[in-house]
Amino acid sequence: MTRRFDEKVMVVTGAAQGIGRCVAECAAAEGALVLIVDRSPARKDVVKAIRAAGGTAEAISTNLETWNGCEKAMQKAIDLWGRIDVLVNNVGGTIWAKPYEHYEPKQIDAEVKRSLFPTLYCCRAAIEHMLQRQAGVIVNVSSIATRGLNRVPYSAAKGGVNAITASLAWEVAERGIRVVATAPGGTEAPPRIVPRNPNADQEQRADWYQTIVDQTIGSTFMKRYGTLDEQAGPILFLASDAAAYITGVTVPVGGGDLG
Template sequence: MTRFANKIMVVTGAAQGIGRRVAERAAGEGARVLIVDRSPARDEVVQAIREAGGDAQAVNVDLETWEGCAQAMQTAVDHWGRIDILINNVGGTIWAKPFEHYEPVQIDAEVRRSLFPTLYCCRAALDHMLPREAGVIVNVSSIATRGLNRVPYAAAKGGVNAITASLAWEVAERGIRVVATAPGGTEAPPRVVPRNPNAEQEQREDWYKTIVDQTIQSALTKRYGTLDEQAGPILFLASDEASYITGVTLPVGGGDLG
């Protein structure tokens, strides 16, 4: 398949997990990929793509800031002259516990991690997509907008869904599609850089087990998904095969609609 031949794609959070699988598969279908991640593992992804015959670059920026998001988009333009596709994949639960146990600083951190990178990157990408009246933005939300022990994260991902619906309406007639997937529980290798290195000291095991149990029970398939089962829908929505789809968030949670 060559759905992304000569396409310029920016993938955030692409050093591991779903983001890495999206980047590698897109490169295998012809995309030139910018790997945006603060983890040093970003360079391993670039090397793997190049060894497979693809074209990739990497950039280390803080996507929780406007400046970092703007720099990431500009880096893609500096390398390849434009941005065709943006995959907003950064985000993830930092803590897992009942809402009454969250400190205000933790609530702020969850929202900064899982909302602002998407919000800012969408805005930064528009500076380069609107003049060309072309582009696709795929946001990665979550089934956990309806879930246990993750209220701040759920709020942030609910914001991602709202961004997707509202921005798509604004820019549809200007040649830009904005869509999203909402992944459910996903089996993935251990993270290279943990989202919360102090998690074991800061949350109880039974609080996290509640998330795991609820995720499996809410899925009709009664299992976690695979990285490829998440990357596939993202790449479909990013491709021209989905050219008449915009403004929607596709649940990818084994039947759990969130």
């Protein structure tokens, strides 16, 4: 195992499960001091697992759909370790899957709040500290679903993440900060500990969701979902010094599907 992140402070949002947990555990194994940011109680399990493997991790629960929540998370890393070297913005995900005419206005708002504002706010909260040191890396987790079926509000939110990545990278590149993103495709993961939509059984038509599954597999060259490791690997590469001359881009990680 290499030590690409030895003594680097890494904040990973949405790190209690899925891609975020895989990123946090792999980074800790390579020497990172990891702050797990997640409202799920499972964040404590991730901290225990990292510590049991000899790594360093702490956790915080905060609402990243608000400015105050994002500011609180970044300040926690500063209070613990004095700096933020890497921020991985991983919060987001489709809540409902259905043709756009079936979305209620409040559901559109909820999708955008879930998948755009945590990245928008966390970037702002983190660069405040990074600019003081003229150093840092932000890796945003977008999605190839910026072009996809039955999730227009989510697609719009992730399109915003791509725009944040390109525009912010341009602003801060000459001040020592890189901003990059990956756009994961469909990814095999264990069942969510806390479902994005607890009423899915009542609200979600199976055929509408199956449309997403069929489109996702059909759009990939490899005709399969990716693994958690296949998503975490590119995120960690972009966060590492090996990607020092890469900024402002969103890298598709969808088995050939470019979104």
